[in-house]
Amino acid sequence: xxxxxxxxxxxxxxxxxxxxxxxxxxxxxxxxxxxxxxxxxxxxxxxxxxxxxxxxxxxxxxxxxxxxxxxxxxxx
Amino acid sequence: xxxxxxxxxxxxxxxxxxxxxxxxxxxxxxxxxxxxxxxxxxxxxxxxxxxxxxxxxxxxxxxxxxxxxxxxxxxxxxxxxxxxxxxxxxxxxxxxxxxxxxxxxxxxxxxxxxxxxxxxxxxxxxxxxxxxxxxxxxxxxxxxxxxxxxxxxxxxxxxxxxxxxxxxxxxxxxxxxxxxxxxxxxxxxx
Ligand SMILES: [Fe+2]
Numbered sequence: 297x298x299x300x301x302x303x304x305x306x307x308x309x310x311x312x313x314x315x316x317x318x319x320x321x322x323x324x325x326x327x328x329x330x331x332x333x334x335x336x337x338x339x340x341x342x343x344x345x346x347x348x349x350x351x352x353x354x355x356x357x358x359x360x361x362x363x364x365x366x367x368x369x370x371x372x
Numbered sequence: 373x374x375x376x377x378x379x380x381x382x383x384x385x386x387x388x389x390x391x392x393x394x395x396x397x398x399x400x401x402x403x404x405x406x407x408x409x410x411x412x413x414x415x416x417x418x419x420x421x422x423x424x425x426x427x428x429x430x431x432x433x434x435x436x437x438x439x440x441x442x443x444x445x446x447x448x449x450x451x452x453x454x455x456x457x458x459x460x461x462x463x464x465x466x467x468x469x470x471x472x473x474x475x476x477x478x479x480x481x482x483x484x485x486x487x488x489x490x491x492x493x494x495x496x497x498x499x500x501x502x503x504x505x506x507x508x509x510x511x512x513x514x515x516x517x518x519x520x521x522x523x524x525x526x527x528x529x530x531x532x533x534x535x536x537x538x539x540x541x542x543x544x545x546x547x548x549x550x551x552x553x554x555x556x557x558x559x560x561x562x
Contacts, residue, residue, distance in 0.1 A: 325512065327543035332550045347383070349536030357539060358532050361520045 298329045300357045321362075326355050375435065382439040383533045385446045386526035393463040394527060395451040396481055397518050401534075402444045403478030403486040406510035412437035414491040414507060418500045421493070426501070426548040433541050440534055447527060448476055501549050508542035511535075 302324055308316040338353045345351040348358075387394075401407040415434030419427045452460070452474050460469050467483055478486035494500055515535035519528050 323512075323516065325509075325539045325542070327539055327546055330543065332547050333543070347533070349383075349533045350540050355540055355543060356536065359516050359519060359535055360532075361522070361528065363520060364523070364525070364528065 298324070298326070300324055300326060323357075323359070326357055330354065381443055381446060382436070383443060383530060385443050385450070385530050387447060387450045387524060388526040389524045390451070390455070390459075391463075391524060392452050392455040392459055392465055394522050394524060395448045396463055396465055396468075397521050398444055398448050398451070399476075399479065400481040400514060400518070401511070402441065402448060402476065404480035404514070405490040406507060406514050407480070408437050408441040408444055408511075409478055409486060410490045411507060411511060412441060413488075414493070415504065417491070418493045418504070421495050422497050422500065423552060425551055426497070429544055429548055430504075433544065436537065436541075440537065443530060443534065445476055447530065497552055498549065501545050501552070504545045505542055505549075508538045508545060512538040512542070 300323060301321055303319050303321050305318060306320055308318065333352070339345065339351050340348055340353060340356070342351075348356055350356050403409055412434050415430040415437065419430035419434065422430060452465070455463070455465075455474075457466075457469060460466060468477070471477070480486075492500070492503055494503070512535050515531050515538065519531050519535070522528055522531070
């Protein structure tokens with residue numbers, strides 16, 4: 297399996313003018329890992345798929361603002 | 373070919389807050405370098421000179437991008453149609469207003485007008501498909517940054533849908549590359 301968020305810790309200078317962002321997050325979407333789509337992958341029910349934007353569970357990777365909610369602070 | 377137009381949006385667009393500033397951000401995906409217009413024009417133009425195995429894919433995705441363009445247009449329209457000049461001014465939209473009133477226009481979030489130099493058709497299949505993959509990833513990232521700037525949950529819902537479609541498009545273009553790499557059914561030259 298794979299994860300679709302990666303993190304790194306940028307260099308932080310003692311003289312930076314703003315409070316530092318200690319951990320940076322970036323997206324590694326499912327399309328990086330799967331290659332040619334294999335047959336018979338699990339699907340969402342049709343109505344749900346229309347709202348989610350994909351029929352295929354493996355490609356569903358929604359993004360929420362880290363500023364939208366306090367609990368999802370990593371942009372996942 | 374011809375298109376059949378269905379008089380409904382691909383995904384229901386809802387906007388819950390009167391915040392014309394969000395329109396200023398969204399216009400990036402309307403007339404910006406990595407926006408839906410650029411995407412549609414890029415694919416619908418490249419398709420003519422790609423190997424026949426992948427033409428249908430560019431046709432389908434290019435058409436879908438037009439549906440996305442329409443969703444963005446609807447969002448921008450809803451956010452601006454009832455805004456007063458004063459509200460538009462507060463949102464930083466006064467340069468737009470003096471040129472276009474409340475009409476939509478193909479420019480990016482900084483007001484730079486759309487240009488064909490945003491897109492390419494190189495006539496080399498792998499080159500064109502790699503550009504298309506990059507374009508989808510750039511559109512995905514742009515949606516992330518707009519979602520980060522927006523505090524409208526209903527609007528973000530629509531943006532999340534559009535972003536998910538970019539992931540799928542990128543996947544399909546990556547598969548198109550795999551199809552063109554395929555060694556089977558090729559004449560062998562040693
Ligand atoms: Fe796309």
